[in-house]
Amino acid sequence: MELRHLQHFVAVAEDQHFTRAAERLMVSQSGLSASIRALERELRAPLFVRTTRRVTLTEAGRALLVEAERILAQVRAAHEAVAAVQGVLRGTLALGTEQCIAGVHVARLLAAFRREHPDVEIRLRQAGSGALAEEVAAGRLDLAFAYRTRADGDQLRSVSLTSEPMTVLCHPRHRLAATGTLLCPDDLAGEVFVDFHPDWGPRRATDTAFAAAGVRRTVALEVNDVHTLLDLVDENLGIAVVPRHFRHKRPTLTALPLKGAGEAEYETVALLPHEHSTSPAARALLALLEAEGLAPYRSS
Structure with a gap:
């Protein structure tokens, strides 16, 4: 062949x-x-x-197709590994990321990577964590910044970057805003929810938290971008449960901590193939991430 x-x-x-x-x-x-x-x-x-x-x-x-993509990715990695040994990093960095991922300023990181390695072509794909995990496992992406999922499993390893609790966002005139207190999933029963598609990390984290609490919820307004979610909450059309750092994107909204969802419910990771299949470009990006002050502190 x-x-x-x-x-x-x-x-x-x-x-x-x-x-x-x-x-x-x-x-x-x-x-x-x-x-x-x-x-x-x-x-x-x-x-x-x-x-x-x-x-x-x-x-x-x-x-x-699954095997062909994996084989071609390994061949590409072999070529790039030889070039790296010779002191030149060439080839392609194929990176995936969710929108507004916590702990990583993707644009700034890629700009720094380009300055360090101008001969490497950068390709970026934005998608949900589930799709990104599948593409890293298939060899279509060198690495991805995503939410840690149980599906990371056998074909992937993950480097933990940061973690944060989930937060409830609502309009200042919403009834929850007047409480000004910690909320639990039971307090949100019957509310109208704005949320992302089920493949997104924040949606997965919220679904997991509510399932663990035994509280059913229905997502009435489902979106695929952060700004639309914030706009809908800003118009008091529903509430959203999101990672804590989202509150800084729309300071006019009321942010309330969600208890009973774990102290570190939302964990951002770098998803990579196993060590022997990780491309030199992916290793260089992680090294740069560490040098920029976001040290990968745990790999599994």
């Missing part, structure tokens, strides 16, 4: 189109088709269902 066949296969799977994949790879469409046919003959299985508009993966193709 040739690496170029795997590279061609992954490109077609990503673009779902032979012509677009051929243009991106700068190869002829006939050559790309021949490469895919050779791979299908070797594996004795069709990898794509072809139509006039697009191509989709077969079950065998989906199984191969």
Whole structure:
């Protein structure tokens, strides 16, 4: 099995189109088709269902895609490791992050990384913690800043960066604001909630806290960005349970501590593959993070 066949296969799977994949790879469409046919003959299985508009993966193709991406990531890491030994850091840093992650100023960190390693191409993807964990495990990302989840597990290791309690945000005229006291999940039963999609770290932390307290809640207003969440709370359309640092983004809102949710319910981590698969670029970014004063203090 040739690496170029795997590279061609992954490109077609990503673009779902032979012509677009051929243009991106700068190869002829006939050559790309021949490469895919050779791979299908070797594996004795069709990898794509072809139509006039697009191509989709077969079950065998989906199984191969996971392994092909992992193999290509390891090959890339090998090239970058050799370059690093020679004193030059090259290649690509593929980083994932949730929005407004605690403890890391992502833009400032990447700017410092570019100054230190100008020959490394930086790629950034923003998504929920669950999706980011899957992409690091599959080799599509070198590392990700995310919320620690139980799914970190066998294929990932995590470096703990910071932790903080969860906080209730509400409008100053909301009935909860007048209490000015600690709240527990029972106090919030029946409230209208604004929250993120279930894949996001803050949503996972809140769902876990309420499940542990045996309190059911319904998210009526579901969003995928921090500013919309804050706007909805600011209009008194609902309350939100978020990591404590969110309160600084909208000082006009009332912030109330949530008890019964643990002292460190929301933990930010750097998710990485196992040590032998971690790219030199990812190691360099973590070293820079430590040098900037955010020392990774625990790895698991």
